Amino acid sequence: MSIENRLSQLGVTLPDAPAPAANYVPYVQSGDLVFVSGQISNDENGLILGKLGATMDVAEGAAAARRCAINLLAQVKAACGGDLDRLERVIKLTGFVNSTADFTDQPKVINGASDFLVEALGDAGRHSRSAVSAAALPLGVAVEIEGIFQIR
Template sequence: MGRIDDRLAELGETLPDAPSPAANYVPYLQVGDMLYVSGQISQGPDGPITGTLGGPGDIETGRDAAKCCALSLLAQVRAATGGDLDRLAQVVKLTGFVASAPGFTDQPKVINGASDFLVEVLGDAGRHTRSAVGASALPLGVMVEIEGIFRLS
């Protein structure tokens, strides 16, 4: 185990198995030292985390769903690096999608669940650029989907 695995264990977190693609695409693609990871849906140990966010009380639920997406993103990085998470040099960008009811405008607060977690795990290497977008519906009715771009060493 490396330093990132040690930090995850310290936080009491376990990465899921890297999810398989649900259609005709690859889960990740490395170009040079950049790793592009396809959108990871909010999924926990009990299955997909579904629903539409519509009010201030929903933000914490959405943050938890976004954190699950971040765990899956890291699982894909682990798969892409042959199990060596310490090759992850920088989270470059996240693009987060939040299933949102009309009038819900707190998508950035929801995606903070992933952003804050990655910084907690990786320190400065977890700081990244980001977009947070509302959508009327996401695949399988999930609450959050996040894709990521990572720099590897």
């Protein structure tokens, strides 16, 4: 089954790949690897703002991280010339969580992205990962995630 069909079964339609917000490119391809710049938490309603441990709980943060993963896949699709089936596997995610100094559940928040990628891609979605706290993120978003992907 194609990746796009699997996403459709999950009720997910990939947005157009978001344009960069500053002086950088959204992704760089080197050989069969695609390095995707950090994707911030946003959806069809706009930015997902908040600070874990203050204004958001883990479930809300995980939902924001899931949206970051959807945006990552949109960038990979763009890198693949629109053919997401060229995606071989997710190599690594680095997740940044806008959180208070005493919040320690960053891994549970980033699980929102990891769980989604495994659900959508099966074993090809399993990846290495870091989940770290940030005192603040661009525009006040809750989560930002960057990724490395292998393509054909």
